[in-house]
Amino acid sequence: MDTILRIDVGAKGGPKAVTQPVGPYAGLGGRAMTSTVVCTEVPPDCHPLGPENKLVIAPGLMSGSAASTSGRLSVGCKSPLTGGIKEANSGGTGAQALGRLGYAAVILEGERPKGDDWYKVVISKDGVSIVKDNSLRMLPNYDLVERIKAEHGDQVTVISIGTAGEMRMANSTIAVTDVEMRPTRHAGRGGVGAVMGSKGIKCIVVDPEGTTIRHPANPEAFKAANKAFVEGLKRHGVTGQGLPAYGTNVLTNILCEAGGYPTYNFKEGRFPDADKISGETQAQIEIARGGLATHGCHRGCAIQCSGTFVDKDGNFVTKQPEYETVWAHGGNCGISDLDAIARMDFLDDTYGLDTIEMGVTIGVAMEAGVIPFGDAAGAIRLVQETGQGTPLGRILGAGAAATAKCYGLERAPVVKNQAMPAYDPRAVKGIGVTYATTPMGADHTAGYAVATNILKVGGFVDPLQPGGQAELSRNLQVATAALDATGFCLFVAFAILDQADTFQAMVDTINAMYNLSMTADDVVALGQDILTKERAFNTKAGFGPAQDRLPRYFSRESLPPHNVVFDVPEKELDSVFAF
């Protein structure tokens, strides 16, 4: 991966593609690449939908190689939702296809020509072509992919925006097709789809035909390390058993038990009908109907956390909805019908909407009285209105914070305008620290790579002693930023937490790929460097300590059943980035 593809959408005569050596960005991948390019080339005070913003698409360092579970694709830009820097990443087949073609990044830049023309980019081993194709305008993702399939076959990857991205909604995703060539994987958060839409690019078709997997610098060492890494993933209770059997939705029951499951727009911590939408129930339904409860989003995944949700007649509805999706459209909205939730997941995917942002927005709309809590049919209608761009849909598509503002509500569960995910920070205060301080806006994946006491970042943390939440959040964010650069799925973090040999095997795999001798300290330094750049960008964009806070009502309104509030001192929040 030694080439960067730049597409100047404002070039005379239409968008032009230029390839150039990776140059100063050598050695970077995934989030390290996207955030470094954005920090270097995008003015922090620009408008996210203006010509100065850039969209950077970068496979992880290991993507396209035989390294297991390494198919993550990072997308970076200045976010239309938060106004700060954004990295959203996705599974699917995109990272592997771009990696095999040798691209370290694809950068969309420049000013879209006047008019409403839409372009399709095709990347293959033979080069890059850019075609004006206005017949693709306002096609939802699933319809778009069928069109692409008819023209380019079913072995290509499609990276696309749905109708939400075309309408430049602050809630809009970039979809990436999976192994069945369905647009089920999304760089979901922060409105990255709107930035692609602002460049007039409807889709990027990546054809890896004629390429081979990337070869490691040290094949023998790579093979041994990768084997040990896979064995570690298979051996662990979460990556080897829990995730394949139930998917991420296995969390529903336990979050309810903890009283940390945001219910009725974050008013309560337990959903009475949790057992109707839990991962256990979902897996049973999928199996009984002839769907799949175990499935991978890209080839070479050793975890297989996904599945296929089918209707009562066995017809495909959507991929297995994730925990956050089932929560956002389910318990958060008082809805306990898995079929309705699956339908909304499909609609989100096809219109290109972030399921967390959409579900939280519907919860806000329910609190505003637009529809009542528990109204599944009404919630489906709201997603449809958003994807179709009705006047109400335009409001909803602007996200939870904007919707709350339009309806005169204080209770918008957001940080930096981005909707909180499925863990109430009053019950799980530590995750509230990450919600508040991550440069990305409320994001459960920003502090996720659980390696604190293995990496010994900042010393050993006694888990049973009070305090230290800022320190833990810092360490988690550092480790996550580094992992996001590699292309490894975040879910490998569980095996890394418990099995030091699995962590070492992962590092050895990277070292053998690039003939490096990277240590844990180097991993820490990489993560710190990424976060430092992102923080600096946000500071120049106007962010300060006042934005590193949860909404005040989380400190004022207690959450049943434990009746807890978020009470982490501001001083502790401000200490998170004291590297």
Added chain:
Amino acid sequence: MAENGVHNTPEEPGLRDAPPGFDMPGLSALPTVRIDHAEPVCFAELLQSGFRLAVPDTCTVEAFLRRAMNLSEDYVSTRVQTVFLDGLAVDDLGAAQVRPGSRLALSAALPGLVGATMRRSGPLASLRQGVTHAPEHDAPQSGPFLAEVRLFNRIGEDLAARMLGLGVYVRAGKFLEFLRSRPEQFWENLRSLTVETTVETAMGTDAGSHGGPTTLHRQDLVRDLWTDEESLRLTLAGSQPETGA
């Protein structure tokens, strides 16, 4: 079948012999539903939403898991990674008390940052300070009671047959809702469901004095068999009553 009427299924991981029976007034008067099913594991979905187990006295969580639920030390230490008592995450099983009104939930290792955070004595336990169970000691004795238990994910699959073998108490409404939502395969694997009604008299208990064991058929589910709040005892066909009554 082992002594004391509890099925031993050696293929299940780390399960101990059954506990001795004990008296608990009133329980023997509840209707008993005996289940003969080729795949008792499919009842795990019911057990996630809560059932009650009879306990002889207030005890630590550790004692509850070992004695009331018959789990081995190895099973508890390796598989039961996440324990909640009354909605609070437990780190020290020997310093948390199951008492009348308690609600206990058990889970295997969970994904996600929060999944790792909830794990017993995990490295991220301090992230959940608001929902961590404070160690306690010397709880007063209470005598027999019913404790509410929820089994999630792999734990439910592992223990469904064992818990039914012990005999669990559930709300009739929840049980009927479970049955009504079962797929065709469940009914194909169901050999029988029988209901026994036992009444307590001045002379002792009288099994079947209200008509004896009756077979429950799928078509019976459309009728109002019990009120939603009525309690039932579920057990596997062939199991003996857990109480010593």
